[in-house]
Amino acid sequence: MGIKNFMRLYIYKLDKTLYEGDADVVSLPAEDGEIAVLPHHAPIVTSLKKGTISVKNDSDKKVFSIESGFAEINQEQTILLVK
């Protein structure tokens, strides 16, 4: 199966880059409720509310708490703009 089973994930804060790299799963506090994003997710743009983002990559797990933000998700990459 030639399909990559991970995605590129970028998490940007205005004054720094929080995460830049591959990820297996990322869960986000979207406006309408928590969503988990897996690779090859349908393209979507959503705003984020206060909560925590958790990123899983292999056995690594990282958690960031945010005030608000946006997520742009497509097949290959997920970009999160957070405050």
Add this chain to the structure above:
Amino acid sequence: MASSKSIKNRIKSTKSIKQITKAMEAVSAVKMRKSEQVALRARPYALAALEVLRGLTAKMDNDFSSLSPLLDQTRSDQPNCLLVITSDKGLAGSFNTNVLRKALKIVNNDPTLEVIAVGKKGRDFLSRRGAKIISGYTGAGDFVELRETEPISKFVKDGFEQGKWSKVTLLYTNFLSALKQEVVARKVLPFDFKSLTSIIEGITPTRGKYANMPQVLGVDQKESAYSYEPNASIILDKLLPTLLEIEIHHAVLEGNASEHSSRMVAMRNASENAGELIDSLTLEYNKARQAQITKELTEITGGAAALEM
């Protein structure tokens, strides 16, 4: 010729001035580097936010301006607003003069213009010249964090949403390199895509260490296949103020980098001049001292000759 004592005093005070200007040069160099880095940190975020906006605008080209008051291009009877970014402190070469000369031109051409001044120098100068200052902010010289510029962008956003102005222009100094800065005026509100792009592209300096930063997100947006959650206009409502914040924050940072770099250059010139002055004063001092010795010798030999007669 001045007495050797007074020349000696002048040399001493020039030396201490040189010491001060040298220290100020070093401090400004460090501050400049720091503000440049801070300005660059915001770049990936700004580019990504612009991408999202590009996707959104592609999706909703119909009747754009009704979506958010920040996009209202139709106003014309309200006064315009000018946001001027200067420094609090002087001794920065022509930094403030350049900005204020341009500001004054705009103020003189537009009698109803309202001015928001960032920096003491701009506020004082423009209010003396009779401009209508509606708000002033100080302490911007060391701003780094977004929350420090937030009150400014909030004031601008609220004012525009309440329909106080028909147009908001930002006047600031763009940092091109340590030796080159230019004063630019850019329309920030109502938003249009073109001016936003030019501001965000301007984040990279044209020369110097950071000039060749890669475009992190230069990917072509495929024809908006995105779906928007909860819906496009809510995202737009949240995204636009964020972009405004970024723009103003960025302009302040550019202004800071420019302020520090022109202060650095001014101080370097001052130190060089002080050095030259010290050299010529030392020469004068030595001449005076030599003249004194010669005079004394002539007096002595004259006196001895008089005794022998």
